[in-house]
Amino acid sequence: MSESVKLPMKKGFGRTDRTDDWWKGPTAMAAYLGLMIVYATWRGFMESDILFFSELGASSCENWDSAKSFKDVSRCQTMSIEQESKWGTSHVLSPLYSPLIFPQSSWIPKDLWWLSPAMFILVFPAGFRGTCYYYRKAYYRAFFQQPTGCAVSKPWNEYSGEKGIFVVQNLHRIFMYIALIYLPILTYDLWLSVNFHDAPDGSADSFGISVGSLILLLNVILLTGYTLGCHAFRHVVGGGANNWSGTILNKAKYLMWKISTKLNERHKDWALISLFWVMFADFYIWICQDFGITDYVLIGGL
Numbered sequence: 001m002s003e004s005v006k007l008p009m010k011k012g013f014g015r016t017d018r019t020d021d022w023w024k025g026p027t028a029m030a031a032y033l034g035l036m037i038v039y040a041t042w043r044g045f046m047e048s049d050i051l052f053f054s055e056l057g058a059s060s061c062e063n064w065d066s067a068k069s070f071k072d073v074s075r076c077q078t079m080s081i082e083q084e085s086k087w088g089t090s091h092v093l094s095p096l097y098s099p100l101i102f103p104q105s106s107w108i109p110k111d112l113w114w115l116s117p118a119m120f121i122l123v124f125p126a127g128f129r130g131t132c133y134y135y136r137k138a139y140y141r142a143f144f145q146q147p148t149g150c151a152v153s154k155p156w157n158e159y160s161g162e163k164g165i166f167v168v169q170n171l172h173r174i175f176m177y178i179a180l181i182y183l184p185i186l187t188y189d190l191w192l193s194v195n196f197h198d199a200p201d202g203s204a205d206s207f208g209i210s211v212g213s214l215i216l217l218l219n220v221i222l223l224t225g226y227t228l229g230c231h232a233f234r235h236v237v238g239g240g241a242n243n244w245s246g247t248i249l250n251k252a253k254y255l256m257w258k259i260s261t262k263l264n265e266r267h268k269d270w271a272l273i274s275l276f277w278v279m280f281a282d283f284y285i286w287i288c289q290d291f292g293i294t295d296y297v298l299i300g301g302l
């Protein structure tokens with residue numbers, strides 16, 4: 001029977017024989033992920049009716065209690081940009097608030113009406129990213145020091161695996177299925193952002209492209225690249241087939257697997273850039289709405 005052999009590593013947190021700047025990666029990752037988490041939390045609370053957040057977002061609207069749609073709260077919220085034209089109104093909805101669920105709906109218990117719309121939906125994207133294979137590697141190193149780095153001594157003696165609370169990581173495939181549902185929803189938001197509805201004569205000017213719509217377009221592309229390159233998605237489309245050429249379905253699976261594999265090769269890049277862009281899209285919408293910055297219509301619309 002083989003015996004386990006311990007490598008001759010230096011003892012003490014961060015001690016190592018490595019001579020490269022091994023600490024730069026995890027430190028930068030901790031700063032990046034920390035910033036994203038703080039920003040998303042701040043914005044998630046902003047439209048809630050609690051503490052001083054009530055003064056910031058939609059809950060400070062006079063008509064918030066009876067709001068049923070975008071237009072009801074369009075002048076005093078930071079979730080979406082309302083774009084007026086002679087044809088009607090389009091809107092650029094923040095991906096942090098999509099799909100938009102109004103807390104004060106009849107099917108939601110009154111005790112939960114103080115929640116922000118983002119709180120109903122962010123749990124799923126957060127679960128998807130939190131259980132992602134790439135992010136796990138990143139935040140185990142950046143935040144948990146498990147490990148601190150390859151051949152670098154960590155503060156804990158042993159590695160106990162993904163037990164206890166970490167069994168939730170096994171839900172990644174479920175979160176992936178839910179994340180797939182978000183893609184058509186975000187694409188629909190993109191459609192709404194270019195559709196200056198209610199044009200009485202149906203002319204071409206009823207459509208327009210603003211800076212906000214381009215930001216939403218890039219957001220859909222980046223999130224699609226991230227989601228379809230997911231390891232679990234690749235396994236779903238590529239697994240369970242002994243033959244990739246026999247039927248149309250098998251050929252389609254093979255094509256999907258090849259696309260997913262290509263995206264998967266840069267999964268880290270898709271993961272990090274798409275996260276930044278979701279936050280940036282929300283940031284753009286927030287500052288436009290809160291600080292009176294115009295979302296310029298570049299083509300059509302007005």
Ligand code: FES
Nearest residue numbers: 132133134230231
């Ligand atoms: S492994 Fe990263 S999203 Fe699935």
